[in-house]
Amino acid sequence: MVGKKYDTAKVSIFGKDVGALAEDTTTGIVSFEYFDEWLKTGFAISQKLPLEAGTFSFPTLNYPTYKGLPAAFADTLPDDFGNAVINAWLARQGRDPRSFSALERLLYTGSRGMGALEYTPALADTNKKQDESIKLDSLVAMAQLVLDERNNLDETITNEQAAEQALTGILQVGTSAGGARAKAVIAVNSDRTQIRSGQVNAPKGYEHFLLKFDGVVERSSTSEVFGDPKGFGLMEYAYYLMAKKAGIDISYCELLKENGRAHFMTKRFDRVGNEKVHYQSLCAMDHADFKQPGAYSYEELFTLLRSLRLDRLSALEVFRRMAFNVIARNHDDHTKNWGFVINSANKWELAPAFDLAYSYKPGSPWVDSHQMSINGKRDNFTKQDLLGVVPLSLQGEAEAILHEVHAAVATWREIAEGVGVEPAFLDEIESNHRLNLL
Known part of the structure; x- marks a missing residue:
């Protein structure tokens, strides 16, 4: 209807x-x-x-x-x-x-x-055929087509049956995930040989993941972030390993390789089996508009933690992620990339970290500097700027966390080489890390 x-x-x-x-x-x-x-x-x-x-x-x-x-x-x-x-x-x-x-x-x-x-009432019967396996290479091709021709997609496929099949495939996986990048909401089996739509309940032996397409970019657009260049998946996976090494609470991630591409997958924290978990982004929780760079601060995030009555461990976890974003140059730290979940006691908790990746482009209106400010700054931070966002009672622990994060980011080359990040990209990222903060 x-x-x-x-x-x-x-x-x-x-x-x-x-x-x-x-x-x-x-x-x-x-x-x-x-x-x-x-x-x-x-x-x-x-x-x-x-x-x-x-x-x-x-x-x-x-x-x-x-x-x-x-x-x-x-x-x-x-x-x-x-x-x-x-x-x-x-x-x-x-x-x-x-x-x-x-x-x-x-x-x-x-x-x-x-x-x-x-x-x-639901407006689309997209549950049809969602229990069937989906070919990853065809999803990649359809995702690219969406980006190439998103203003007149229907006109780009001349064969009516092919158009219907292709669009049905991407509708099964590509409409519910947030963010600008091309993503698929999938269920994948334990040996990673079968993919199904993750927009419905997963069958036994399958897990819910969010997949970011590697090598799918809007070539004809001036957009800076709509799609991921080939090799971006390898970089994000290396950042995941580096974040884990820094002690950050982040959902399990892996790479799904196909036809020379390495698609980045992250396990969904809003699903436990087929049970749903209520989630709200920081953008929603505090009316913190993610489309206004610099309008929201890390200090305001810490104030929200207190209003939600989250404990000191949550505050230190936020500090750890903030330190990682600064030292590892993740300038895409906007309010849609932070969130909260409701636990079984109907209390709010900090959601696991996600979208931790290198994100820096000089001159960009979005990622030339950080999306959220620290001590009124979006760049050129000092150690004291970072420590100043936590109360005096936590500053000793916060300083120790700074050193832990610094040590983890210092292993970037070793991690990236192990993953297979392209050498020029690896070097660019390494040259922009803020290791001189300490």
Whole structure:
């Protein structure tokens, strides 16, 4: 029923109804209200949506980021690559993608989004054939096609049956993951010989992973981050190993190799088997707009930790990740790359680290300097700038962590050579590490 316009949706989690969304079609602003039963038995699904009666709406939030939605639900929206795939699907249904609202994109996502929030009525029957194996090389080709021709994808495939098969394949895996890069949400078996869609329950013997396509880039675009050049997967895997060595809590990762490419895979922390885990990004939890570089600080993140009543170990973990981002030059440390999960006691915890990779390009409006500031700075930090974000009672432990992270980043060459990072790329990264911080 994609031809029909929808302006309301029901929100559910863990099989229980939470509340309702309603769009003001004049302004495009979407409001949310908890159901009475959830108010009696549930929990606040986000920091900005306290468990209380009444209607929540946030018309002052930056529309390009939050699309008129309360931030908790904007988190579920697909980002650039997922939207490109959805737009191709809409074109085949005869619907102008520009008329497909943010609320309708939530309904398209249905129960397949990252985290645990689900939306009904679902607008797309993409569960068909999701129990079948998928060929990785064909997904890579289709992902590249989406990036090459995302404004007129449907016109690039002249064979109708081939178009339908190709689009069905990428719809099965490529619409629910966030971020700008081309990704697939997959389930993979233990010996890594079979891949299925990860947007539905995985069969026995399969695990849920997020796969980033290696060597898939938007060649015709001026975009700096839409897609990953070939070899990026090897670099990110080396960074994963380096982060582990630095003591960072990060989900298990590995490489999936195919036709000379090395695709980076990370195990999903929002799935435990087929059970869903509720997740909210920092962008949602603190209304910290990830599209405004430098508008949010690490100091504000530490303030949020205190308001969530997270313990000193969580604060030290955030400090460890901050130190790694600084020393290892991950300037892409924006608020969508930090997040929180609800535990079994309905309490918030810091989510495992993700998207820890080399990200620095002089002159770039996005990654010339850090996305989040430290002591009012986005570059040219001193050791005291970093130590100053934690209270005096933690500074001794924080300084020890700085040395641990520094020692781990100093092993970059050894790790990267072992993984097979291309020598020129390895050298570039090494030359830009901030090892002189200590």
